[in-house]
Every structure is written in C-alpha cells, then in structure tokens.
Amino acid sequence: MDTPTGAPDQDWSAGSPPLSRFIQRQAQWLRGFDLRRPWVWDVLVTLFWTAAALIDAAGGWRHNAHDLDVPVRLVVATSLALSLPLLWRRRHPMTVMAVMAAAALVGYGSGAFLQAANLQMIAVYNIALRKPLKALVWPLLLAVPPLVVGTVRFPTGSWDQLIVPAMWAYTLVALLGIAVRSRRDYTAALVERARRLEVERDQQARLAAAAERNRIARDMHDIIGHNLSVITGLADGGSYAAARNPERAAQALTAIGTTSRQALDELRRVLGVLRSAGDDATTAERAPQPNLADLDGLVERVRAAGLPVTLDAHDVPDPPRLSAGRQLTVYRVVQEALTNTLKHARGAARSAHVALLYGEDDLEVRVTDTGSTTAAAPGSGRGQGLTGMRERTALYDGTLDAGPLPGGGWQVRLTLALEDSPS
Structure with missing residues (x-):
C-alpha cells in the first residue's frame, strides 16, 4: 500500500x-x-x-x-x-x-x-x-x-x-x-x-465575545458613572441642606434611594447577559432599553442632583424617525455628557442645555454646559467616557465632536443618520 x-x-x-x-x-x-x-x-x-x-x-x-x-x-x-x-x-x-x-x-x-x-x-x-x-x-x-x-x-x-x-x-x-x-x-x-x-468560526466567536464585553463595559460605565455622579450631587446637596432645611435633606435622601434602586435594576439587566441562558433560575429580567422618551426622566434626575438642565426637543416627531439602536445611542451620549458636566464643570452659574435638531436625513444632538473649564474638561478623553461615546456613534456611522467653547464651557455634538444601516 x-x-x-x-x-x-x-x-x-x-x-x-x-x-x-x-x-x-x-x-x-x-x-x-x-x-x-x-x-x-x-x-x-x-x-x-x-x-x-x-x-x-x-x-x-x-x-x-x-x-x-x-x-x-x-x-x-x-x-x-x-x-x-x-x-x-x-x-x-x-x-x-x-x-x-x-x-x-x-x-x-x-x-x-x-x-x-x-x-x-x-x-x-x-x-x-x-x-x-x-x-x-x-x-x-x-x-x-x-x-x-x-x-x-x-x-x-x-x-x-x-x-x-x-x-x-x-x-x-x-x-x-x-x-x-x-x-x-x-x-x-x-x-x-x-x-x-x-x-x-472560533475567531468570529472570540470577536463576538469581545464585542459583547465592550458593550457591557460601555453600559456599565454609563450606568455606574451617571448614577454615582447623581448620587454624589444629591449627597453633597443633602449634607449642605441638613443644617438649614431638614425637609430638603430628607428629599435628597429619598432621591438617592430612588437613583440607587434604578442603578441596581439597570446593572442587574446588564449583568444578566453573563449568566447561563439555560438556567431558568438565573435568567435576567427583560426590560426595554432607554430611548428618546426617557430623556425627560434623565434630565429630571440630573436636575435633582443640582445641575440646572434644559431640554429642547419640541421638533422631535412622534414616533421618532429613529431606530431603537440609534435612540439608545442618543440617550447614552446625552447621559455621559451630562455626567461629565456634573463631575467636571465648575462655577456657581454652571448649567447645561440639551438640544435635538432634526433634519431631513439626520439628527443632531448638542449638549452644552456653561461651567468653567479650568478643571478637567468633560469628555477630555481621560477614562472611558469619550471613548464609549465614539464607539457607540461609530456603530451607526455617525460623527461625534467634543471640545471647549470659545466663551467658556463645553459642547458635545452628535450627528446620526435617520436610516437604520449600522456598519
């Protein structure tokens, strides 16, 4: 043979x-x-x-x-x-x-x-x-x-x-x-x-796992970073008001508890994807992802943390001409931008303005704050904040610009196409 x-x-x-x-x-x-x-x-x-x-x-x-x-x-x-x-x-x-x-x-x-x-x-x-x-x-x-x-x-x-x-x-x-x-x-x-x-096949599985890990890391950063910033603002305001207005201090503590529970619920949903899908006892609860309709609640929580925020979204159609994935991207970018303003903007007159501007083919979102930029600038690239915003934007071939304004303050500008064609 x-x-x-x-x-x-x-x-x-x-x-x-x-x-x-x-x-x-x-x-x-x-x-x-x-x-x-x-x-x-x-x-x-x-x-x-x-x-x-x-x-x-x-x-x-x-x-x-x-x-x-x-x-x-x-x-x-x-x-x-x-x-x-x-x-x-x-x-x-x-x-x-x-x-x-x-x-x-x-x-x-x-x-x-x-x-x-x-x-x-x-x-x-x-x-x-x-x-x-x-x-x-x-x-x-x-x-x-x-x-x-x-x-x-x-x-x-x-x-x-x-x-x-x-x-x-x-x-x-x-x-x-x-x-x-x-x-x-x-x-x-x-x-x-x-x-x-x-x-x-193995490479695709590894890439999919890496992409899922990155997605989870972005979500956890957004959830933890935002909610902890809100809790920090509420705690600082509550400690200041404790001596002068105990009723306001009690309201701050209530808001802290509400924000903490919301953060825990969101973390359970995100971490649930890491559990075994075949184990019925550990199956994560299903909940809809945030969308444009949740921006009002986001703004209210930031206001409660002590940052005056205005939302200009009167020209948003109902229902919005935007896919669910794009709406989540808009929500997370606005959330991260406001979180950075809470952490980094300084000055007694600090405030933020969120504007949603619809065009024929795209949506432009502007988050502008009027605080001093002498401290670490929001979204300056340290940590995962700006990186996470850019990664979310890149999923839908959008553009994201972040930088200081000539007269002071900081602006994050997001542009997304309305058609759902992720790259």
Missing part, C-alpha cells in the same frame, strides 16, 4: 452499509499505521516482491524465456535488481525506475524475459503519485528500450503484440496514480477548508 501523505484520516463512512463501514475503518487504520511507521510497510512490500521474484528465478522464468541457456546467477541478480529497489520507491521513485529499467534491459536482452520486469509499474505508480505530471515522460521512455531490445533480438511476433500492450499497461498504471493523487489532493483541500472554517 502506498498511502498518500496529504490529508489526515477522516470518517467518511457515515450512512454506509455495515460491510462498507468495516472495510473503510480497516483501510483508515492501515493508512494511519502506514503514516506512523512507513518503513514497516516498505520492508513488507519489498520482501514480498523479492520472494516472488526469487521463486520465479528458481525455475518459473523458463516458461517465458526465449533463451533457456541464460545463467541462473544472472537471472537471480536481475530479479534482485528488479525487486530490492522497491524499498526506496517512495523517497526516490525516479532513481528506482532507472535501476529497474536497466535490470529489465538486461533481462530482455539476455532472453530471460523475467516477469519481475512488471514491477516497474509500481515505480511508475509512485512517480505519478508523488512527482509532477511532466516527470511521467521519463519513466515511460525508460520502459520502452527493454521492450524494443527484446522484440528485436527475439522476434516471435509482430512488434505491436509485444510493445503496445505493455505500454498500455504502464499508461493505465500512471493514470491510476494520477487519479489517486487527485483524490488525495481534493480530500486534503476539503480537510484544510474545514480547518479554516473552524478557525474562522
């Missing part, structure tokens, strides 16, 4: 009859054994054909011989020269063919006409299996001289009866090697394609 060294063993027997599956499994086992220990098979094949050649040299060669006076030593030496080179047929098939062709030339020229000369077909098969197609020209040419010499020296019939059948046999063996090689290459290509598809 000359096992191709291309594709690994595959189980192609699914759906086959039991006998076919048994034969295929045994063939796969033999191919696997040959791949692991090729020298064992090479030695067994060589010993088998060498024994057959020597048995023929012991006397059987006389049935086909045209000269019975050929020395037995020459017959034995020629038989060994036609069989022993098979040990190297896989590594050096061209050299093996040359040696065997020379031995066949001696056999035909002496009149022995040994049957071991047919072992040249094994060399031709290995050349067709392992070498380029153009390499087949030389073994076929090497097989012709012994036949011609035998036909010329011992003419017992027409040349076409002696040469043509042998050449047809060599040609068919070469075609068999080409067919096996084509099947091997095709199988190897299928296996390689399956391997690449598995790699691509």
Whole structure:
C-alpha cells in the first residue's frame, strides 16, 4: 500500500452499509499505521516482491524465456535488481525506475524475459503519485528500450503484440496514480477548508465575545458613572441642606434611594447577559432599553442632583424617525455628557442645555454646559467616557465632536443618520 501523505484520516463512512463501514475503518487504520511507521510497510512490500521474484528465478522464468541457456546467477541478480529497489520507491521513485529499467534491459536482452520486469509499474505508480505530471515522460521512455531490445533480438511476433500492450499497461498504471493523487489532493483541500472554517468560526466567536464585553463595559460605565455622579450631587446637596432645611435633606435622601434602586435594576439587566441562558433560575429580567422618551426622566434626575438642565426637543416627531439602536445611542451620549458636566464643570452659574435638531436625513444632538473649564474638561478623553461615546456613534456611522467653547464651557455634538444601516 502506498498511502498518500496529504490529508489526515477522516470518517467518511457515515450512512454506509455495515460491510462498507468495516472495510473503510480497516483501510483508515492501515493508512494511519502506514503514516506512523512507513518503513514497516516498505520492508513488507519489498520482501514480498523479492520472494516472488526469487521463486520465479528458481525455475518459473523458463516458461517465458526465449533463451533457456541464460545463467541462473544472472537471472537471480536481475530479479534482485528488479525487486530490492522497491524499498526506496517512495523517497526516490525516479532513481528506482532507472535501476529497474536497466535490470529489465538486461533481462530482455539476455532472453530471460523475467516477469519481475512488471514491477516497474509500481515505480511508475509512485512517480505519478508523488512527482509532477511532466516527470511521467521519463519513466515511460525508460520502459520502452527493454521492450524494443527484446522484440528485436527475439522476434516471435509482430512488434505491436509485444510493445503496445505493455505500454498500455504502464499508461493505465500512471493514470491510476494520477487519479489517486487527485483524490488525495481534493480530500486534503476539503480537510484544510474545514480547518479554516473552524478557525474562522472560533475567531468570529472570540470577536463576538469581545464585542459583547465592550458593550457591557460601555453600559456599565454609563450606568455606574451617571448614577454615582447623581448620587454624589444629591449627597453633597443633602449634607449642605441638613443644617438649614431638614425637609430638603430628607428629599435628597429619598432621591438617592430612588437613583440607587434604578442603578441596581439597570446593572442587574446588564449583568444578566453573563449568566447561563439555560438556567431558568438565573435568567435576567427583560426590560426595554432607554430611548428618546426617557430623556425627560434623565434630565429630571440630573436636575435633582443640582445641575440646572434644559431640554429642547419640541421638533422631535412622534414616533421618532429613529431606530431603537440609534435612540439608545442618543440617550447614552446625552447621559455621559451630562455626567461629565456634573463631575467636571465648575462655577456657581454652571448649567447645561440639551438640544435635538432634526433634519431631513439626520439628527443632531448638542449638549452644552456653561461651567468653567479650568478643571478637567468633560469628555477630555481621560477614562472611558469619550471613548464609549465614539464607539457607540461609530456603530451607526455617525460623527461625534467634543471640545471647549470659545466663551467658556463645553459642547458635545452628535450627528446620526435617520436610516437604520449600522456598519
């Protein structure tokens, strides 16, 4: 057996009859054994054909011989020269063919006409299996001289009866090697394609997991950052009012509790996606994502934290001409911009203004604050705030600009197309 060294063993027997599956499994086992220990098979094949050649040299060669006076030593030496080179047929098939062709030339020229000369077909098969197609020209040419010499020296019939059948046999063996090689290459290509598809599938899974982690990180940053900023503002206002107006302090504490519960609910929803979907006991609660209708509640919470905010969204159609994903992006960008204003804007007269401006094909959102920018500017790029806003905007091929205003303050400007065509 000359096992191709291309594709690994595959189980192609699914759906086959039991006998076919048994034969295929045994063939796969033999191919696997040959791949692991090729020298064992090479030695067994060589010993088998060498024994057959020597048995023929012991006397059987006389049935086909045209000269019975050929020395037995020459017959034995020629038989060994036609069989022993098979040990190297896989590594050096061209050299093996040359040696065997020379031995066949001696056999035909002496009149022995040994049957071991047919072992040249094994060399031709290995050349067709392992070498380029153009390499087949030389073994076929090497097989012709012994036949011609035998036909010329011992003419017992027409040349076409002696040469043509042998050449047809060599040609068919070469075609068999080409067919096996084509099947091997095709199988190897299928296996390689399956391997690449598995790699691509794993890469897609990793990319999807990374994208989901980034989404969760953005949501957690927006939720925690905003709500903690609101709670901080309420706590500062409550501690200031505790000594002067206990009623206002109680209102601040109530607002802190409400904001905390809202933050916990949103965190449970976000973290629920990390739990096992098959465990009914830990399935996260379903809740709609924030949209443009929730901007009023967002503004009210920020106002309660001590930042005067105005919302200009009178020209927003009802329902909004914006997909749910784009509405969530607008909400999170406004939330992050107001959170940054709470954390970074300074001055007693600080305030913020949110404006939604609809155009024919896009929506422009402007979040402007009037606080001093001597401290760390909102969205200055430190941390995850501006990065998260840009990532959300990029999902829908939008643009986001953030920077200080000439007269003081800071502005975040978001532009999104109305059509839902995420990149």
